Amino acid sequence: xxAEIITVGTELLLGQTLDRHSAYLSQECxxxxxxxxxxxxxxxxxxRLLEVIRIASSRSDLVLLCGGLxxxxxDLTKETLAxxxxxxxxxxxxxxxxxxxxxxxxxxxxxxxxYKQTYVFPGGTVFPNENGTAPGLAIxxxxxxxxxxxxxxxxxxxxxEHHVRPFLIGLLPEKQVIVSHPLSFFGIGESLLEKRLSDxxxxxxxxxIATYAKEAGVTLRLTAKARDDQAAHDLIAPVRAQILDRVGxxxxxxxxxxxxxxxxxxxxxxxxxxxxxxxxxxxxxxxxLSTVPGSSHTLKGGFVSYTDEVKNEIVHVxxxxxxxxxxxxxxxxxxxAQQTRQQFQSDFALSITGVAGPxxxxxKPVGQVFVGLxxxxxxxxxxxxxxxxxRQRIQLLAAKHALFILQQRLKKGETTT
Amino acid sequence: xxAEIITVGTELLLGQTLDRHSAYLSQECxxxxxxxxxxxxxxxxxxRLLEVIRIASSRSDLVLLCGGLxxxxxDLTKETLAxxxxxxxxxxxxxxxxxxxxxxxxxxxxxxxxYKQTYVFPGGTVFPNENGTAPGLAIxxxxxxxxxxxxxxxxxxxxxEHHVRPFLIGLLPEKQVIVSHPLSFFGIGESLLEKRLSDxxxxxxxxxIATYAKEAGVTLRLTAKARDDQAAHDLIAPVRAQILDRVGxxxxxxxxxxxxxxxxxxxxxxxxxxxxxxxxxxxxxxxxLSTVPGSSHTLKGGFVSYTDEVKNEIVHVxxxxxxxxxxxxxxxxxxxAQQTRQQFQSDFALSITGVAGPxxxxxKPVGQVFVGLxxxxxxxxxxxxxxxxxRQRIQLLAAKHALFILQQRLKKGETTT
Numbered sequence: 001x002x003a004e005i006i007t008v009g010t011e012l013l014l015g016q017t018l019d020r021h022s023a024y025l026s027q028e029c030x031x032x033x034x035x036x037x038x039x040x041x042x043x044x045x046x047x048r049l050l051e052v053i054r055i056a057s058s059r060s061d062l063v064l065l066c067g068g069l070x071x072x073x074x075d076l077t078k079e080t081l082a083x084x085x086x087x088x089x090x091x092x093x094x095x096x097x098x099x100x101x102x103x104x105x106x107x108x109x110x111x112x113x114x115y116k117q118t119y120v121f122p123g124g125t126v127f128p129n130e131n132g133t134a135p136g137l138a139i140x141x142x143x144x145x146x147x148x149x150x151x152x153x154x155x156x157x158x159x160x161e162h163h164v165r166p167f168l169i170g171l172l173p174e175k176q177v178i179v180s181h182p183l184s185f186f187g188i189g190e191s192l193l194e195k196r197l198s199d200x201x202x203x204x205x206x207x208x209i210a211t212y213a214k215e216a217g218v219t220l221r222l223t224a225k226a227r228d229d230q231a232a233h234d235l236i237a238p239v240r241a242q243i244l245d246r247v248g249x250x251x252x253x254x255x256x257x258x259x260x261x262x263x264x265x266x267x268x269x270x271x272x273x274x275x276x277x278x279x280x281x282x283x284x285x286x287x288x289l290s291t292v293p294g295s296s297h298t299l300k301g302g303f304v305s306y307t308d309e310v311k312n313e314i315v316h317v318x319x320x321x322x323x324x325x326x327x328x329x330x331x332x333x334x335x336x337a338q339q340t341r342q343q344f345q346s347d348f349a350l351s352i353t354g355v356a357g358p359x360x361x362x363x364k365p366v367g368q369v370f371v372g373l374x375x376x377x378x379x380x381x382x383x384x385x386x387x388x389x390x391r392q393r394i395q396l397l398a399a400k401h402a403l404f405i406l407q408q409r410l411k412k413g414e415t416t417t
Numbered sequence: 418x419x420a421e422i423i424t425v426g427t428e429l430l431l432g433q434t435l436d437r438h439s440a441y442l443s444q445e446c447x448x449x450x451x452x453x454x455x456x457x458x459x460x461x462x463x464x465r466l467l468e469v470i471r472i473a474s475s476r477s478d479l480v481l482l483c484g485g486l487x488x489x490x491x492d493l494t495k496e497t498l499a500x501x502x503x504x505x506x507x508x509x510x511x512x513x514x515x516x517x518x519x520x521x522x523x524x525x526x527x528x529x530x531x532y533k534q535t536y537v538f539p540g541g542t543v544f545p546n547e548n549g550t551a552p553g554l555a556i557x558x559x560x561x562x563x564x565x566x567x568x569x570x571x572x573x574x575x576x577x578e579h580h581v582r583p584f585l586i587g588l589l590p591e592k593q594v595i596v597s598h599p600l601s602f603f604g605i606g607e608s609l610l611e612k613r614l615s616d617x618x619x620x621x622x623x624x625x626i627a628t629y630a631k632e633a634g635v636t637l638r639l640t641a642k643a644r645d646d647q648a649a650h651d652l653i654a655p656v657r658a659q660i661l662d663r664v665g666x667x668x669x670x671x672x673x674x675x676x677x678x679x680x681x682x683x684x685x686x687x688x689x690x691x692x693x694x695x696x697x698x699x700x701x702x703x704x705x706l707s708t709v710p711g712s713s714h715t716l717k718g719g720f721v722s723y724t725d726e727v728k729n730e731i732v733h734v735x736x737x738x739x740x741x742x743x744x745x746x747x748x749x750x751x752x753x754a755q756q757t758r759q760q761f762q763s764d765f766a767l768s769i770t771g772v773a774g775p776x777x778x779x780x781k782p783v784g785q786v787f788v789g790l791x792x793x794x795x796x797x798x799x800x801x802x803x804x805x806x807x808r809q810r811i812q813l814l815a816a817k818h819a820l821f822i823l824q825q826r827l828k829k830g831e832t833t834t
Contacts, residue, residue, distance in 0.1 A: 013453045015444030018437060022458065027432030036430045037465060039458035041439065048454060055472060191488040191528045198490075211489070212428060213569065221433075276700075276721070282707020283693075283700025286721045290699020291809050293775050295723075301731065302721040304693070304703045310718040314760060343731060358710050388519055390548055392708050 001171065003029055004038040004060045006052055008068035008077050009151060012041040021066045021156060028160065032168060033176040033225060034062065044074040046083075053084050057144050062171070067151030069134035071114040077148055078137065082121065085141050089119035092126055095135045102133055127163035131155045138167060145171060179224050179232035181207075181240060184253040186217040186404050193218050196246055200239065207236050209243075216400040219256070252407055259403045260288040260295075266410040267298035267348075274406070275344035276302035277315050277336040278399075279327065279353040280369065285399035300344045305336070315339050326362045328353050330370050330382045337372030338380050348409075349374040350402045357391045369398045373405055418590065420446055421455040421477045423469055425485035425494050426568060429458040438483045438566075438573060445577065448627060448640045449585055449595060451479065461491040463500075470501050474561050479588070484568030486551035488531040494565055495554065499538065502558045506536035509543055512552045519550055544580035548572045555584060562588060593642050596649035598624075598657060601670040603634040603821045610635050613663055617656065624653050633817040636673070669824055676820040677705040677712075683827040684715035684765075691823070692761030693719030694732050694753040695816075696744065696770040697786065702816035717761045722753070732756050743779045745770050747787050747799045754789030755797050765826075766791040767819045773808045786815045790822055 068077030127136030207224035226232035325331040341349035354369030485494030544553030624641035643649035758766035771786030
């Protein structure tokens with residue numbers, strides 16, 4: 001079934017209201033196996049709305065319209081669709097009773113213009129509105145089904161869940177299940193990932209493979225359609241295995257988790273603790289871990305050491321290292337990690353020192369970053385990166401690289417980068 | 418001018434990504450006097466995208482397209498518009514140089530498919546992308562101007578502000594000057610701010626007053642249209658004064674600066690230094706300051722102290738305070754700030770301790786936060802908040818409240834909250 005969503009309201013076109021309905025209804029349709037091909041927003045204008053309905057009716061089997069069912073003169077959706085379909089609306093006794101009941105409770109007379117909300121399509125379906133006066137409506141004409149829902153989220157969402165979704169399931173030609181499986185990657189760019197998987201991505205039709213660039217990293221989503229859950233999972237399994245065989249070293253989650261969620265979860269499972277010493281990231285890596293509920297069980301804390309003086313006096317990096325190697329060096333990253341682990345008495349310590357920019361420092365280029373990982377009873381390792389982007393982008397990538405290294409060590413006891 | 422906005426991406430039609438660009442660009446167009454009549458979202462499908470472009474070209478003078486400028490096979494916006502306009506794209510040497518510069522220093526060569534991002538419309542305009550590889554583009558054909566911008570918000574928003582907005586102003590039919598004056602507020606909600614200014618907002622037509630909810634805080638933008646800059650500024654001045662007279666205590670910037678930028682700027686002007694001790698925010702306040710270029714001149718560093726043990730042994734909060742008052746207390750915030758200032762030998766120290774959630778702690782409710790501000794030769798002050806929202810929201814608000822307090826003290830030598 002080919003569907004589209006039309007949201008009606010001048011406030012959308014002025015940017016005063018964010019259209020959340022289109023995304024919500026698209027997710028719901030996708031989970032039912034209904035393909036949504038277009039979203040359109042149009043103002044409270046009969047001529048333009050009529051044109052949008054005309055275009056939708058020429059290309060879709062199902063048209064979901066949101067908004068414009070209120071009592072005011074601006075609310076035109078139902079009337080405009082009736083004009084397009086050349087039908088006369090009729091009064092619905094259940095909707096009239098509902099309206100009278102709502103106003104009886106308020107001990108107010110019913111405003112004259114509210115009565116227009118009791119008019120419906122002859123031969124159509126009426127969806128009760130549990131949280132307002134405007135009923136939802138559906139009408140099928142020339143093989144195209146139109147569903148009209150009120151604009152306020154508090155009215156639309158419950159109406160969709162309780163009435164419209166069951167109605168849509170009744171329209172489906174065959175019963176299908178849709179299963180999605182995410183694979184989250186870090187340390188490999190979107191275009192390089194696609195290139196290494198291009199033959200798989202191009203050949204696949206079920207599951208389909210889509211890539212999504214995330215704030216840091218890339219997620220692949222494998223989506224299969226089948227008659228039941230097991231059949232969908234059976235379609236996904238070999239494709240998943242093929243992908244992980246090629247680029248599995250970069251995959252950190254199959255549950256749409258963030259790197260910090262994966263790290264906190266692994267630390268908690270292994271009952272190990274972490275402390276951090278951060279220079280160029282200013283506390284971002286520690287903060288990312290702290291965003292995860294329950295992180296207090298594994299995160300002891302950290303140092304933010306922005307000056308050489310602080311690195312020496314508070315973190316206890318030897319003066320000699322700072323003088324001879326500089327604060328942006330492998331030796332400084334190593335000392336920061338070791339000293340921090342000892343001071344915090346933690347199982348692990350991560351250190352980050354580098355040049356976030358915009359200017360080079362200590363003769364090192366913008367983006368040069370050293371990450372140290374100290375572990376109790378293990379040698380400290382230092383990793384070096386040359387990161388690109390704005391100051392904030394370099395900070396984010398540096399913090400995420402540190403978390404990625406720790407994730408690899410926690411998963412395999414070994415890192416590959 | 419009649420405009421419409423087209424956002425391109427299958428993730429929009431699956432409901433996986435919320436379209437915020439249409440609302441953002443509509444607000445911006447509205448402030449320029451450009452009427453937006455339609456929003457359309459369409460997937461990464463050449464046939465349907467071509468049809469959407471054809472419809473847009475039949476009814477609008479200005480078509481803003483977002484997304485689909487990436488390096489992958491799915492990214493089709495530019496190619497589809499070129500097909501519709503029957504033009505051949507040409508390679509742009511500046512875009513090629515930009516791409517080469519971005520990849521220079523990475524240990525990887527430029528992926529073959531990234532080169533397609535260097536192709537532009539002959540006779541069109543190229544907008545530099547400060548945060549990515551895809552340039553923005555504009556082309557006018559048959560009286561209709563098409564503007565193409567990349568989909569990621571971090572690329573689109575700066576590109577719009579720095580390049581596309583001035584370009585659109587140049588398209589406006591009558592030579593008018595548009596002057597915008599931002600007023601950034603913190604510590605007062607959007608609806609309360611609107612309520613306190615409702616009479617002013619409703620009566621004003623030139624300048625118009627628009628409110629924008631920001632990540633933390635609210636920005637009012639006064640936008641005046643006049644024949645020249647001076648006349649526009651003269652229209653803005655009395656309205657600005659009237660607003661600041663009512664709610665000036667909450668205003669921290671008239672330059673669209675973030676709180677952290679204002680704080681770093683004030684600290685540098687006054688040649689004073691800062692250190693931090695953070696518990697529930699996990700390093701976020703220090704990190705926010707570190708995102709500002711030049712912050713290393715004033716930010717000495719900080720502690721992240723997630724456990725009582727660390728608060729005592731590393732930050733030097735007396736055991737007695739932790740036992741008698743608890744780690745989430747005014748006394749703990751006071752000791753954290755004082756001890757941190759002494760250890761870092763800084764002019765100021767901010768401390769943050771509280772309950773970010775999702776569960777209460779030490780019998781304190783979720784959202785209870787104490788912020789301490791220590792200053793050399795001054796008594797330490799502690800401020801208490803009850804913040805609302807998710808864990809991450811509470812962390813952000815707590816960090817921003819700490820910065821807001823410091824900003825007030827730096828501006829007036831006095832805080833009002």
